[in-house]
Structures are given as C-alpha cells and as structure tokens.
Amino acid sequence: MEHSPRPQGGSRHKPVRNSEASQAKILEAARAEFVTHGLTGARVDRIADQAGVNKNLIYHYFKSKEELYLRILEGIYSDMREHQRDLEVRDLPPIEGMRALVAHTFDHFVATPELIRLMSIENIHYAHYLKQSKVVKSLYIPLLQTLKTLLARGQQEGSFRANVDPVDLYLSISALAYFHLSNRYTLSWIFNQKLDSPKRLAERRAHVVEMVLGYLQGDSAALAGSKQTTRRSSRPKDRSRLE
Amino acid sequence: MEHSPRPQGGSRHKPVRNSEASQAKILEAARAEFVTHGLTGARVDRIADQAGVNKNLIYHYFKSKEELYLRILEGIYSDMREHQRDLEVRDLPPIEGMRALVAHTFDHFVATPELIRLMSIENIHYAHYLKQSKVVKSLYIPLLQTLKTLLARGQQEGSFRANVDPVDLYLSISALAYFHLSNRYTLSWIFNQKLDSPKRLAERRAHVVEMVLGYLQGDSAALAGSKQTTRRSSRPKDRSRLE
DNA sequence: CAAGTAACCAACTGGTTAGTTAGTTAGCGC
DNA sequence: GCGCTAACTAACTAACCAGTTGGTTACTTG
Numbered sequence: 062m063e064h065s066p067r068p069q070g071g072s073r074h075k076p077v078r079n080s081e082a083s084q085a086k087i088l089e090a091a092r093a094e095f096v097t098h099g100l101t102g103a104r105v106d107r108i109a110d111q112a113g114v115n116k117n118l119i120y121h122y123f124k125s126k127e128e129l130y131l132r133i134l135e136g137i138y139s140d141m142r143e144h145q146r147d148l149e150v151r152d153l154p155p156i157e158g159m160r161a162l163v164a165h166t167f168d169h170f171v172a173t174p175e176l177i178r179l180m181s182i183e184n185i186h187y188a189h190y191l192k193q194s195k196v197v198k199s200l201y202i203p204l205l206q207t208l209k210t211l212l213a214r215g216q217q218e219g220s221f222r223a224n225v226d227p228v229d230l231y232l233s234i235s236a237l238a239y240f241h242l243s244n245r246y247t248l249s250w251i252f253n254q255k256l257d258s259p260k261r262l263a264e265r266r267a268h269v270v271e272m273v274l275g276y277l278q279g280d281s282a283a284l285a286g287s288k289q290t291t292r293r294s295s296r297p298k299d300r301s302r303l304e
Numbered sequence: 305m306e307h308s309p310r311p312q313g314g315s316r317h318k319p320v321r322n323s324e325a326s327q328a329k330i331l332e333a334a335r336a337e338f339v340t341h342g343l344t345g346a347r348v349d350r351i352a353d354q355a356g357v358n359k360n361l362i363y364h365y366f367k368s369k370e371e372l373y374l375r376i377l378e379g380i381y382s383d384m385r386e387h388q389r390d391l392e393v394r395d396l397p398p399i400e401g402m403r404a405l406v407a408h409t410f411d412h413f414v415a416t417p418e419l420i421r422l423m424s425i426e427n428i429h430y431a432h433y434l435k436q437s438k439v440v441k442s443l444y445i446p447l448l449q450t451l452k453t454l455l456a457r458g459q460q461e462g463s464f465r466a467n468v469d470p471v472d473l474y475l476s477i478s479a480l481a482y483f484h485l486s487n488r489y490t491l492s493w494i495f496n497q498k499l500d501s502p503k504r505l506a507e508r509r510a511h512v513v514e515m516v517l518g519y520l521q522g523d524s525a526a527l528a529g530s531k532q533t534t535r536r537s538s539r540p541k542d543r544s545r546l547e
Numbered sequence: 548c549a550a551g552t553a554a555c556c557a558a559c560t561g562g563t564t565a566g567t568t569a570g571t572t573a574g575c576g577c
Numbered sequence: 578g579c580g581c582t583a584a585c586t587a588a589c590t591a592a593c594c595a596g597t598t599g600g601t602t603a604c605t606t607g
Contacts, residue, residue: 187489
C-alpha cells in the first residue's frame with residue numbers, strides 16, 4: 062500500500078512525490094491547527110495550506126476531519142509513553158521516588174503544552190473521540206501500578222500516611238501540575254502574573270512537590286478533625302460545609 | 305429605553321410583547337448552548353429556537369454572537385460573587401476556616417458545572433473574551449485577601465507551615481477541586497469509574513480537604529529535603545529531576 | 548517502453564451559518 | 578384614536594467550509 066519512492070537508497074535528491082513525507086507534513090500541520098483552534102475551530106483548508114499540500118490530499122490519506130483529529134489525539138496521548146519512565150522510579154526510596162514522580166509529571170506537562178490543550182479540548186467534547194481509541198487506556202495502567210507500589214512501600218516504612226487511594230492521589234498530582242497551565246490565560250490575567258514564565262514555573266513546581274509530599278508525610282491521625290478518624294467513609298459528617 | 309409593558313402592576317395576564325422576558329429567555333438559551341457546544345460550536349439559530357424567539361431578536365438586543373458569549377461569560381463569573389461568602393470564613397479558627405474554604409470551593413464547582421465548562425472554553429480561546437471584561441478581575445481580590453488572612457493567622461498560632469504563597473495555595477485549591485470535574489469525561493473512561501457520582505464526589509471532597517490541610521499543617525522544616533530549608537527560592541537545586 | 552497505479556492538484560458543490568433587510572404589529576403617550 | 582417607538586418576524590444573503598469531481602503527472606513494474 063505504501064508507495065515510498067526509492068526506499069532502497071541510491072539517489073540522494075528527494076523525489077517530487079513522497080507519500081510518507083506528505084502524510085507527515087499533514088499530521089504536523091493538523092496537530093498545530095487542532096491544538097490552537099480546537100476541533101470545531103480547526104479549518105482543513107488551513108491545514109492544507111500549512112502543510113503545503115492540496116486539500117484533497119488530506120482526504121486521500123485520512124477519510125475526514127474527525128478521523129484526522131482522532132489520529133492527532135492518539136498521537137499526543139501515545140507520546141505519553143515517555144511517562145513510562147515512571148518505571149525507573151519504582152526502585153527509588155519512597156520519598157525520593159514520589160518526589161521524582163510528581164516533578165516528572167509536572168515537567169512533562171510543561172514540556173508538552175499540546176497535551177494539555179488537547180485534553181481540555183477532548184473534555185469539551187465529552188471525550189467523544191478519545192473513547193474510540195483502543196490504545197490510550199492501557200497507558201495508564203503501569204503509571205497507577207507505580208503509584209501503588211511507591212505508596213505501599215512508603216507506608217510500610219512509616220513515611221507515608223495510610224488510607225490514600227491511588228486514583229485520588231494520581232488525580233491530585235495531575236490536577237496540581239495541570240490546572241495552572243490549562244487555565245494559564247484566565248489565571249495570568251486575573252492575578253497579573255505570567256504563570257508560564259520560567260521563574261514562576263520553578264516556584265510552582267517546588268510548591269506542587271511540597272504539597273504532595275507534605276500531604277503524604279503528614280500524620281493522618283493527628284491531622285484528622287475531632288470526629289473523623291477514618292477518612293474516605295462515604296458520607297462524612299461534613300462539619301465544614303457552610304450552608 | 306427599556307419598554308416593559310404594564311410595569312405598574314394591574315392586569316395579571318402576561319403581555320404578548322415583553323422585552324425583559326425575551327432577553328432573559330435568550331440569555332438562558334445562550335448559556336446552555338455555549339456551555340454544551342463552546343463558542344465556535346454554538347449555533348445562534350439553535351439559541352433562537354431554544355429561546356422560542358426569532359433569530360433577529362438576538363441581534364436586536366445583542367450585537368453579535370461574540371457579544372452574547374461575553375455576556376454569558378461575565379454572568380457565570382459574577383455568580384461567583386457567591387464565593388464572597390469566603391468573608392464569613394475569615395473569623396473562624398484558621399484550621400476550621402481553611403477547611404471550610406476548601407470545601408466551599410469544591411462544592412461550588414460541583415454545584416456550577418457551567419462555570420467549569422466556560423472556564424475551560426475561555427482558556428481554549430486564550431482568555432480573549434474574558435480579558436474584555438471589567439468586572440471579573442475584582443472578584444478575586446477579596447478571595448485572595450481571605451486566604452492571606454487565614455494563612456497568617458494559622459502561621460501565627462503555629463498550626464500552618466511558613467513560606468506559603470497565597471496565589472500558589474489558591475491555584476492548588478482550585479486545581480484540586482477543578483481538574484477531576486473539568487476532565488471527568490476522559491478520566492472516567494480511563495479509570496473505569498464515574499468521577500461525578502455522589503459517592504465518588506464525597507470521597508474526592510474528603511481527599512482534597514485532607515490534602516490541603518495536611519500540607520499546611522505539615523512541618524516544613526522536617527519535610528524539606530536534606531538541603532532545602534527555604535522554599536520558594538527561585539532556582540532550587542532540583543535533586544528530584546529525572547533527566 | 549507500455550500500462551497501471553498512486554500522488555497530487557484546481558475548481559467546484561451543496562449545505563450551513565452569522566448576520567441583514569424590509570417589513571408588520573403591539574402597546575404607550577398624548 | 579392617532580402616531581410613534583420598540584418588539585417582533587419571515588425571508589434573504591454572502592461568506593464559509595467540509596468534502597467531491599474529474600482530472601494530470603510522477604513513478605513503478607513487468
């Protein structure tokens with residue numbers, strides 16, 4: 062099916078026609094377009110222009126705008142495979158490991174702004190497209206496993222509190238690393254500070270790491286309010302509610 | 305300018321023409337439309353249909369789709385004026401006050417899903433429209449002030465750690481209360497659990513409150529790594545970085 | 548080198564959509 | 578009860594935009 066010209070090497074000058082290169086250019090342009098404008102805001106004419114190919118070529122290789130979007134979406138999530146460097150963290154001492162995991166999550170979001178944009182965009186669309194993907198889901202399994210392992214080892218050696226749900230912890234780590242970036246435009250304006258400046262990012266990174274570690278290392282028994290000693294009971298007395 | 309018919313009471317049956325009611329119907333329909341479809345996905349024909357008015361009436365009262373969107377945006381943010389119940393929290397003991405503040409932020413996000421959607425949508429649009437608003441920014445000043453007050457009082461009585469930036473703390477509280485909701489569609493699918501079920505929300509609420517309080521009450525000196533004793537220095541040694 | 552195939556393109560199409568035009572009619576002030 | 582203003586409408590328009598048609602040309606294969 063693929064029609065790569067002169068694949069066996071030989072002449073050096075690139076051929077006029079090159080399906081692989083064209084597809085790559087389309088995907089690259091599409092990624093930028095979807096990331097900056099969202100699915101509904103994206104224009105396939107603009108993608109064609111930016112890729113330097115005829116619009117029809119897009120339909121030649123991808124059957125529709127939505128199909129192309131899905132390809133981009135899967136690509137971005139799969140780049141998170143890099144996340145699987147979590148594995149390297151499993152053998153570190155729990156505190157060090159957790160610290161590295163949080164910092165790495167933070168750094169990854171900073172380094173891949175496209176991931177954050179597309180995650181937001183997908184959620185605006187109620188995850189309609191992501192749900193069609195087969196691969197993405199499985200990427201999270203090793204990550205959760207790493208978290209569980211670290212958590213258990215930390216609890217065993219007495220440095221982490223008990224009764225921490227790994228999914229909740231993952232949600233919190235992501236939340237802390239994600240929100241200030243995903244919402245940086247409204248927040249920067251509201252608080253009169255560039256949340257994505259290197260200095261501010263370094264500060265925030267330290268804060269986020271401290272927050273997670275501070276929580277995990279805090280003594281839950283001492284911290285719990287007068288009545289609550291078991292967390293996570295499904296309907297707490299709710300002393301803190303205002304109304 | 306306003307042309308409200310029979311404003312002085314009198315006959316009970318509603319008049320055929322009623323500008324205030326029409327505008328209200330338009331705004332209500334527009335809110336639903338923008339919240340579910342975003343700015344680019346929204347259709348003014350659909351808004352007109354849903355409001356039960358002629359499309360041109362929308363242009364009679366609001367000069368464009370974007371203008372209407374801005375109105376909705378401001379309305380949603382202004383409903384956060386309710387947030388100013390933070391003030392009631394200022395006089396509580398610091399721990400109780402902070403607990404209530406976090407819980408209230410969480411509850412507010414749960415109760416106002418439209419706020420989260422529009423915040424995400426605005427950030428997809430780089431806060432282009434919010435920046436045109438004059439009112440929104442000022443809503444955050446008292447909130448930050450409350451945070452500062454609580455923080456200072458807690459530090460003074462020795463129950464909160466030192467060196468906590470109020471903006472960072474606000475970002476973290478919001479992040480923890482926002483992320484699992486804003487991204488509930490992708491996350492629910494990935495983790496095979498309905499993140500917005502009442503049970504799960506109650507659990508998450510407890511976790512979030514615990515996380516913030518646990519962090520604040522943790523002893524920063526004891527928690528800090530071997531070298532770092534002053535947090536928030538603008539370029540920490542970064543022992544936790546992986547690469 | 549002939550013939551087939553896939554890469555590639557210009558121009559078009561039809562449905563959609565924000566916004567307009569050119570009015571009609573309800574209700575108020577006098 | 579007349580005239581004015583504002584509420585309200587039906588039908589239209591111009592631009593836009595995803596997707597198509599109907600090709601031409603580069604490259605491969607036999």
